[in-house]
Amino acid sequence: MIEQPIVLDVAIRNWVVIPILLVLFVVSALKMNFTKIMQIQSDRKQDLQKTMEMQTVARTRKLTAYYNRIPQQGFLMRKAYFTNKETGILTYNEPPQEENNPMDALMQASLMNDSSGMTDMLKGNVVHLIPQISMMTWVNHFFSGFVACKLPFFPLTIRFKSFLQRGIELSSLDVSYVSSLSWYFLCWFGSEGINAILLGENIPSMDQQLFQSQVDQGPPNQQVPIHKVYNSERENIDMIRYESLMDNVEERFLNNLTKKTTITDFSKVSSPSSSSSSSSSVQSKNKVPKRR
Amino acid sequence: MTTELIEYQSYHDQLHKSRSFNWVLVRDLLRFLRKSKFRKSLIVSQYGYKLVDQYFSKLDPQEGWDLLEQVIVCCLDCNQIEKAQTLLNRLVAKFTTNSVRVKRLIGMLYECQGLIQEAINVYQTILQEYPSDSMSMKRQISIYKSQGIHNRAIQLLNTYLQIYMCDFEAWLELASIHINLLSYKSALFCYEEIILNAPINYLFYVKYAEISYSLGGADNFILALKYYTHSLELNSPLDYPEQDHPPTNLPSIYGIIMSIYSFCESSHGGVNKLKDSQVNLMEWAQKQLLDITNQYTPDKKDIVSAFIKLTDIPKKSTTPKDVEQQQPTIEK
Numbered sequence: 001m002i003e004q005p006i007v008l009d010v011a012i013r014n015w016v017v018i019p020i021l022l023v024l025f026v027v028s029a030l031k032m033n034f035t036k037i038m039q040i041q042s043d044r045k046q047d048l049q050k051t052m053e054m055q056t057v058a059r060t061r062k063l064t065a066y067y068n069r070i071p072q073q074g075f076l077m078r079k080a081y082f083t084n085k086e087t088g089i090l091t092y093n094e095p096p097q098e099e100n101n102p103m104d105a106l107m108q109a110s111l112m113n114d115s116s117g118m119t120d121m122l123k124g125n126v127v128h129l130i131p132q133i134s135m136m137t138w139v140n141h142f143f144s145g146f147v148a149c150k151l152p153f154f155p156l157t158i159r160f161k162s163f164l165q166r167g168i169e170l171s172s173l174d175v176s177y178v179s180s181l182s183w184y185f186l187c188w189f190g191s192e193g194i195n196a197i198l199l200g201e202n203i204p205s206m207d208q209q210l211f212q213s214q215v216d217q218g219p220p221n222q223q224v225p226i227h228k229v230y231n232s233e234r235e236n237i238d239m240i241r242y243e244s245l246m247d248n249v250e251e252r253f254l255n256n257l258t259k260k261t262t263i264t265d266f267s268k269v270s271s272p273s274s275s276s277s278s279s280s281s282v283q284s285k286n287k288v289p290k291r292r
Numbered sequence: 293m294t295t296e297l298i299e300y301q302s303y304h305d306q307l308h309k310s311r312s313f314n315w316v317l318v319r320d321l322l323r324f325l326r327k328s329k330f331r332k333s334l335i336v337s338q339y340g341y342k343l344v345d346q347y348f349s350k351l352d353p354q355e356g357w358d359l360l361e362q363v364i365v366c367c368l369d370c371n372q373i374e375k376a377q378t379l380l381n382r383l384v385a386k387f388t389t390n391s392v393r394v395k396r397l398i399g400m401l402y403e404c405q406g407l408i409q410e411a412i413n414v415y416q417t418i419l420q421e422y423p424s425d426s427m428s429m430k431r432q433i434s435i436y437k438s439q440g441i442h443n444r445a446i447q448l449l450n451t452y453l454q455i456y457m458c459d460f461e462a463w464l465e466l467a468s469i470h471i472n473l474l475s476y477k478s479a480l481f482c483y484e485e486i487i488l489n490a491p492i493n494y495l496f497y498v499k500y501a502e503i504s505y506s507l508g509g510a511d512n513f514i515l516a517l518k519y520y521t522h523s524l525e526l527n528s529p530l531d532y533p534e535q536d537h538p539p540t541n542l543p544s545i546y547g548i549i550m551s552i553y554s555f556c557e558s559s560h561g562g563v564n565k566l567k568d569s570q571v572n573l574m575e576w577a578q579k580q581l582l583d584i585t586n587q588y589t590p591d592k593k594d595i596v597s598a599f600i601k602l603t604d605i606p607k608k609s610t611t612p613k614d615v616e617q618q619q620p621t622i623e624k
Contacts, residue, residue, distance in 0.1 A: 048424045052455045059457045059488075066491040069522075070484040076480075194352060246518040251569040253521050254576065260530050 006177065008147060020139065027131050035127050055227050056089060060233040068245040075242055083234045090234040106262045115211055135184070140167070143180035151176040162273050168283045296328045315347040333369035340366065341375055347614035354483065356387070364397055370403045376401060392418055396428060408435060426590060433465070442469055459597075460489035468504075476507045494526035498543050513551045520547040521573065529580060537589050545584075546576055548577040553603040563605050571608060578615055 060082055067075050082090045144167050154166070156175040165173065167181040178186070303321045310317065319341045325332060340363040348356055360379055367376040383510055387394050412435060415428040420430075429452050429616045436445035449466045456462060456601045467482035489497060501519035504512045508604035524546045555561040578600050585596045 025471060048455060051424055055455065055457045062458070062488045066488050069487050069491050074481065074484040078484075150539070246515075248569065249518050249521045249525070249575045250567065252570060253525055254572055256528075257530065257576070 001054070006147065006150075007147065012146060012148060017183060018142050020143075020148075020184050021187055023135070023138075024184070024191055025195065027135060027196075028191060029199055031127060031131055032195070032199055046154050056230055057233060060090065060237060064233075064236045064240065067240055068243055072242050072244060075240075079237055079240075079253045083237050088234070090237075097127070110265065132188075136181075137183045139181055146180040147177050148180040148183040149178050150176060296330070299324065300330060300332075302329070304335070307335075313339075313342060313346075315350065318343045319351065319355075319359070322362060323355075326362060327393070331369075333366040334415070336363060336366035337375065338368045338370055341372075341379070344379065357383070361397065365400065368400050373403065373404055376404070392422060392425065396425075398432070399428070399431060403431070403435060404440055406441065411435060422552055424455065426452070426459075428468055430462075437465075437469065442473055445469055457485075458489060460486045471503065476503050479503050480507070492526060494523040494541075494544075497523035497526065501544075501551070505547065505554070508554075508558075510558045510565075513555040513558065513561065516596050517548060517551040517555070517570065517573075520544045520551065521591060524548075527559065539584055542581075542584065545577045545581050548573060549581070549600070550576070554606060557603045563608050566605075566608065571605075574605060 082088050160175050164182045165179045168179045344360050361606045364376045364379045390520045399411045402411035415432045418428045451541050463482045463485045467479045470479040486496050501516040527541050556563050620621040
């Protein structure tokens with residue numbers, strides 16, 4: 001069968017293809033400015049209590065990881081500070097009515113977790129979703145069923161049909177013809193980079209993003225109520241059997257020294273295979289205390 | 293770190309080479325300094341002032357205000373109050389005095405003018421509004437420290453550290469104040485916290501050992517010895533022949549010699565309580581010290597060998613088995 005090229009009306013170009021492109025550009029420009037305004041307004045007040053909790057968790061994690069580098073007395077002091085039954089700061093008073101009423105607990109959890117993060121997310125979603133939905137309905141309503149344009153250059157496989165001809169259910173139509181809705185999607189995905197260049201989203205804002213990401217560190221799961229995190233950290237500290245890295249540090253140091261010098265001597269004199277085997281055995285012996 | 297230094301150096305050279313004022317270069321330099329947190333106040337106050345004074349319209353508006361803040365801080369660093377004042381007026385005109393950052397700058401200006409009480413008032417009003425503003429807290433602490441009111445500084449640092457307990461630079465600050473006041477026990481605690489936060493930095497182990505040595509007593513000498521040795525493990529003496537700078541572990545080597553010597557001299561210590569490995573370590577340290585001296589500063593050899601002779605310990609007399617049992621360990 002010989003493909004006959006479909007002649008597309010010039011009016012389609014003038015009243016469908018170009019308007020969609022233009023409107024998309026304008027909307028994304030507006031969106032960008034709108035998010036900026038939103039960002040300025042949502043100055044996140046850092047909650048004192050919350051920073052403290054985050055820092056406490058970070059500190060306990062460091063203690064559990066590197067406890068063997070401080071003397072036993074120091075470790076016990078810290079252990080008492082964190083895990084003491086009455087005064088330890090990890091013994092968090094659990095909300096009492098938790099079992100009585102699950103709704104209460106839920107409320108409390110959401111209150112504890114400071115809803116500003118959620119509202120920020122909501123704002124971002126609103127800013128992104130609303131224009132998207134309204135544009136899609138606009139395109140769908142006014143231009144449904146239009147064959148907007150034809151992709152040049154190369155033939156495409158049949159699989160692209162659903163992607164490029166959304167809204168047109170014609171099995172005989174060549175794949176390289178693009179429907180108006182698909183044109184909208186193509187422009188939407190493709191225009192982000194161009195917009196970034198045209199609308200001047202440049203380095204300082206990247207800086208800001210970096211800055212924000214550095215500030216917002218903390219325990220990974222914000223949704224977990226803090227007393228649960230505290231409890232698990234407390235258990236972690238309680239489980240530690242103290243063992244110092246410094247117990248026989250002198251011997252280990254001297255051993256490592258002699259071992260290394262002998263290795264260098266070996267490699268000068270004998271074949272590398274023998275030296276490597278001997279060194280690995282020594283190393284494995286010596287590494288055991290270091291790891292713990 | 294070194295790559296950043298090289299980058300800074302290249303900026304510096306370019307600045308001096310260019311005859312006319314290259315505002316793009318200056319902007320990039322300031323950007324780089326903001327990111328790397330180098331403190332080059334003089335150069336910033338010189339070039340940056342010109343940049344924000346004459347080329348402000350060319351800057352990206354958002355970045356321009358950041359730059360203005362940066363230049364003001366550097367001017368205050370160099371005691372150029374008038375420049376800072378004029379720039380600050382522009383910030384106030386733009387953001388009014390309600391902005392926290394502007395308020396903080398006003399406080400710093402007061403500090404620079406010597407109006408300490410006013411500065412403290414400014415910071416306190418900020419803290420009432422934003423209780424978690426760490427910068428204002430730090431400024432207050434530094435004011436008290438510079439005034440010599442150490443008690444108040446320690447008090448404030450403690451409250452600061454109750455919230456920001458992972459800020460090991462604050463712990464360093466607290467430790468240095470404690471050392472000034474000779475309360476080594478508290479300083480040790482601070483350094484333990486620092487070691488937990490930066491467990492592979494050998495410098496902190498050296499510092500910890502020094503404080504422990506300063507505390508004195510047989511147990512603390514051994515503790516110091518252990519931490520000196522561990523710092524050597526992290527900063528291995530075998531690495532330095534390949535590096536192009538002199539060894540950086542001399543404090544540890546001197547520390548090992550001194551702490552073993554002091555242990556033998558102290559009332560609860562003595563040569564016979566030393567472990568074999570510790571004696572070997574002493575020998576190694578003496579030899580290493582001589583080697584380094586020969587290699588780098590041969591003219592100081594007399595002094596060093598005199599030091600080694602002075603701090604030498606007598607030979608052990610009893611059998612090692614009895615000694616092991618008497619050995620005072622720090623982990624009781």
